[in-house]
Ligand SMILES: Nc1nc2c(c(=O)[nH]1)N[C@H]1C(S)=C(S)[C@@H](COP(=O)(O)OP(=O)(O)OC[C@H]3O[C@@H](n4cnc5c(=O)[nH]c(N)nc54)[C@H](O)[C@@H]3O)O[C@H]1N2
């Protein structure tokens with residue numbers, strides 16, 4: 233692997249994206265199968281792309297090319313497999329010494345395996361024996377709350393619905409999920425302000441917006457299909473305003489692989505009209521500053537404010553009291569820059585605000601999101617065409633899983649309906665979220681950890697403590713497609729339960745089944761796999777839950793095994809329990825699926841006072857750590873995704889748009905900071921994070937000089953997760969603050 237750092241001068245997309253995609257398909261040894269599979273991605277009779285939760289224009293006709301989707305599909309359709317012989321050959325200790333890239337590239341898991349402590353190897357186990365083992369351990373607990381049921385966001389609606397039902401019939405609301413590390417603050421902030429926790433726009437709004445404000449999001453890598461929408465918007469004169477400490481190529485210029493003209497002429501579309509680089513965590517001050525200008529110039533929708541909102545006077549007084557020097561210091565932008573952004577906002581009659589992890593993974597994330605909602609409300613930008621709030625979700629069904637009841641804090645009304653539909657009494661006490669689950673396992677209170685997908689050991693913060701937490705368990709179980717670190721950092725007993733992926737044919741007693749998913753814009757549609765399963769011994773996720781439930785809950789009145797014979801039966805039950813799903817089976821079989829609706833979009837405010845709430849917040853306290861830090865300058869570190877990874881899945885070692893090749897252990901730093909430290913690009917450093925409970929060190933990162941504000945650093949997740957203290961979480965939402973880690977740098981030993 234050649235390692236180099238080289239400035240990337242091309243637009244995003246283009247031939248580079250096509251070339252990289254073909255490389256990933258051919259590396260998996262599936263050129264023909266890969267291309268055939270891709271042609272079924274996001275088609276009415278095909279499967280939903282497992283790449284991300286960005287919606288499709290209409291789930292139809294032409295193939296929408298997306299490099300991210302290609303990698304996700306190729307990774308699942310790979311011809312490589314991990315079989316019994318593999319586990320006979322390698323001990324768990326040996327595997328644990330390999331990196332994440334190695335583990336991922338071994339291929340698809342093919343049969344259920346159980347950990348054998350005597351030999352330190354995994355060995356095969358029959359499905360029924362595996363279910364009996366889990367049932368025995370669950371039923372031996374003193375209390376159901378000693379079990380934890382994690383979900384990652386690829387799980388289908390049908391599997392998620394059965395899974396939460398199983399956890400609740402078993403007796404617990406311990407349903408932590410990847411949302412807890414992701415868009416939880418968006419849900420928490422928006423529900424309090426406008427009564428719904430989901431985005432208020434549909435894809436059509438992108439065609440009508442006059443301005444799009446993008447905060448803390450890197451769509452060129454993480455939601456490439458969004459670039460197509462931005463390109464079309466830019467071409468018709470919509471103003472695109474970006475706030476990101478890093479100059480992300482995917483937000484500057486884009487060559488659309490869908491456009492033959494651009495591809496052949498080497499043309500590109502300029503996306504951002506204005507690109508601002510606030511300091512990390514500076515967005516609350518940026519938005520407050522914009523609001524200050526709107527108030528001073530009376531660029532408000534007074535009718536909307538009077539008819540629909542509460543809290544205007546308090547917000548106005550608090551924002552006007554904020555002095556420009558404080559806003560400049562906190563945001564890292566000048567008053568003039570903020571005024572420039574405000575002018576675009578004021579001039580637009582329909583504005584969309586989108587945001588991603590750059591906004592949600594901070595201690596003050598809920599405050600920032602509520603300030604963005606304030607910004608929208610002050611000009612009536614919720615519930616009119618071309619305008620609204622757009623938190624861009626990550627995993628392809630993370631939003632659907634929440635809709636299906638994967639939630640450690642379920643609404644009482646949901647539990648009432650669930651109990652009535654299945655004739656049982658659901659537990660009422662709220663359960664553990666992700667950081668709560670880790671704390672429970674650390675203290676010994678959590679004893680059985682069950683994961684429906686994901687890679688808990690690596691995706692979570694505070695790696696050393698999380699690993700200890702998992703090792704404390706009596707039993708850890710992973711329903712999974714690929715080998716990952718969570719299988720190697722295990723409890724006293726451990727199981728790997730391999731399942732079908734979304735691209736594969738799911739055949740049950742009632743014939744071939746489709747599952748359903750919900751995208752970032754509340755569209756629900758069906759997904760049907762078309763590839764032969766990676767092994768004959770895989771079960772679908774719904775079948776795994778049903779057989780586990782039947783083994784664990786002999787007294788249950790739910791006909792578990794009957795339900796999974798035909799997923800229409802599960803959908804009929806969903807229709808009975810979940811709001812918005814009446815006639816689910818009839819509606820979901822219509823090509824393109826259906827829209828779930830959104831009360832805020834209709835200007836119905838499901839808040840305490842039945843009005844939208846303008847909620848003010850003070851600027852974040854940046855001084856908190858500066859006094860107790862001892863030597864050396866203090867930096868704020870954000871942990872981001874490279875171009876060649878899907879969360880903890882490392883597909884390759886390149887980050888093309890940022891010009892990094894063959895490396896992952898890098899640290900992006902400003903030129904002035906290098907000079908201040910007396911260091912140079914190309915040197916190796918250790919990072920030490922500082923927190924109330926002590927220091928954490930991550931070793932050996934290559935310094936890369938980059939266009940990033942002074943005092944800010946960027947590095948990749950998950951290599952840096954060990955630096956994120958378990959208690960460094962968002963106020964109210966408890967999301968790990970993976971984008972604001974106070975660190976110091978020192979020469980690597
Ligand atoms: N290829 C690929 N696609 C993915 C994923 C993947 O790993 N790989 N993951 C999926 C998932 S689960 C999710 S949640 C999404 C994540 O998609 P993103 O939200 O784009 O995730 P990150 O890579 O974490 O990037 C965050 C961006 O925010 C910026 N940023 C960081 N801190 C701040 C800040 O304080 N203010 C501002 N304004 N910007 C900031 C960073 O520079 C970076 O550009 O993508 C999904 N899609």
Ligand SMILES: Nc1nc2c(c(=O)[nH]1)N[C@H]1C(S)=C(S)[C@@H](COP(=O)(O)OP(=O)(O)OC[C@H]3O[C@@H](n4cnc5c(=O)[nH]c(N)nc54)[C@H](O)[C@@H]3O)O[C@H]1N2
Nearest residue numbers: 384414685686687691711712713714716871879880949970
């Ligand atoms: N420092 C830091 N930490 C972060 C973040 C960050 O930006 N910085 N981002 C956070 C975010 S936004 C998220 S969403 C979490 C992600 O956390 P997770 O969702 O737990 O992690 P993933 O890496 O997406 O999980 C990948 C694994 O899922 C399994 N898998 C893939 N497809 C399927 C399937 O169809 N079914 C099943 N059962 N399993 C499957 C495979 O075994 C694969 O190894 O990480 C969070 N952690």
Ligand SMILES: [Mo]
Nearest residue numbers: 414415626627
């Ligand atoms: Mo995410």
